[in-house]
Amino acid sequence: MIKVEAVSKSYGNTLAVKQVSFEVSEGENLILLGTSGCGKTTTLKMINRLITPDAGNILVNGKDIAKEKPEVLRRGIGYVLQNTGLFPHYTVAENIAIVPKLLGWEKEKIKSRSNEIIEKLHLSEKYLSAYPGELSGGQQQRVGLARALVTDPSVLLMDEPFGALDNVTRTSIRKEFKGLEELKRKTMVMVTHDIHEAFELADRICLMNKGEIVQIGTPKDLLYKP
Numbered sequence: 001m002i003k004v005e006a007v008s009k010s011y012g013n014t015l016a017v018k019q020v021s022f023e024v025s026e027g028e029n030l031i032l033l034g035t036s037g038c039g040k041t042t043t044l045k046m047i048n049r050l051i052t053p054d055a056g057n058i059l060v061n062g063k064d065i066a067k068e069k070p071e072v073l074r075r076g077i078g079y080v081l082q083n084t085g086l087f088p089h090y091t092v093a094e095n096i097a098i099v100p101k102l103l104g105w106e107k108e109k110i111k112s113r114s115n116e117i118i119e120k121l122h123l124s125e126k127y128l129s130a131y132p133g134e135l136s137g138g139q140q141q142r143v144g145l146a147r148a149l150v151t152d153p154s155v156l157l158m159d160e161p162f163g164a165l166d167n168v169t170r171t172s173i174r175k176e177f178k179g180l181e182e183l184k185r186k187t188m189v190m191v192t193h194d195i196h197e198a199f200e201l202a203d204r205i206c207l208m209n210k211g212e213i214v215q216i217g218t219p220k221d222l223l224y225k226p
């Protein structure tokens with residue numbers, strides 16, 4: 001689980017995140033929703049220490065992340081980006097194997113787990129030998145998710161994961177995402193500026209404006225209790 005306690009971050013004179021607090025439990029998807037520049041990405045990146053807060057504390061699975069080595073912390077956290085971050089000159093299999101290799105997994109284990117995760121994300125095994133550029137946007141996004149999930153992290157952070165997709169692909173991949181068995185027990189934080197996406201995918205929505213949380217609650221709470 002994740003606990004964010006009164007966290008703030010400035011860039012020079014810009015107060016990007018101001019006294020933000022929330023908790024996310026296991027199996028829950030919390031969505032940070034708001035217009036561009038409201039502090040969503042900064043908040044997300046503080047959870048895996050890509051950005052260090054100026055004030056406040058963040059606990060991941062009960063541990064204060066400021067006291068952990070970033071590389072140890074990130075082993076337990078999957079991170080998915082809008083532009084997927086896949087290496088174009090690596091095959092899909094090589095992209096998925098990057099972190100398992102760093103962790104020293106045996107070749108056979110990497111192979112079997114890669115096959116398993118690719119199947120769970122509804123991608124054909126034949127894509128393992130393809131290069132990202134040979135796949136559609138939706139398929140690339142699934143590979144990005146496969147790469148984040150291959151080591152079975154307990155936490156998954158996603159920054160506009162469907163942002164680069166066309167509308168039709170976006171709608172269908174969203175539906176698929178909701179039913180993924182692999183995500184059932186993850187602690188998830190997702191960033192989006194798309195209100196429809198937030199209402200469809202969130203267990204709870206954290207509405208942000210100018211670095212602050214304006215409202216936080218289930219989609220129903222937000223609709224019926226203004």
Ligand code: ADP
Pocket residue numbers: 011014015016034035036037038039040041042043
């Ligand atoms: P969002 O993800 O909601 O679009 P960000 O967290 O990216 O918002 O940005 C919040 C604010 O902080 C914005 O005003 C943005 O311009 C500013 N900001 C973000 N990153 C930097 C940076 N590296 N240097 C200076 N300002 C930044």
Ligand code: ADP
Pocket residue numbers: 036041082160
């Ligand atoms: P996104 O909208 O996907 O969050 P941005 O375009 O806001 O991405 O930011 C892209 C990168 O530029 C990020 O690493 C962010 O920290 C940085 N950045 C954002 N705003 C500023 C800014 N005003 N000055 C410097 N860097 C910024």
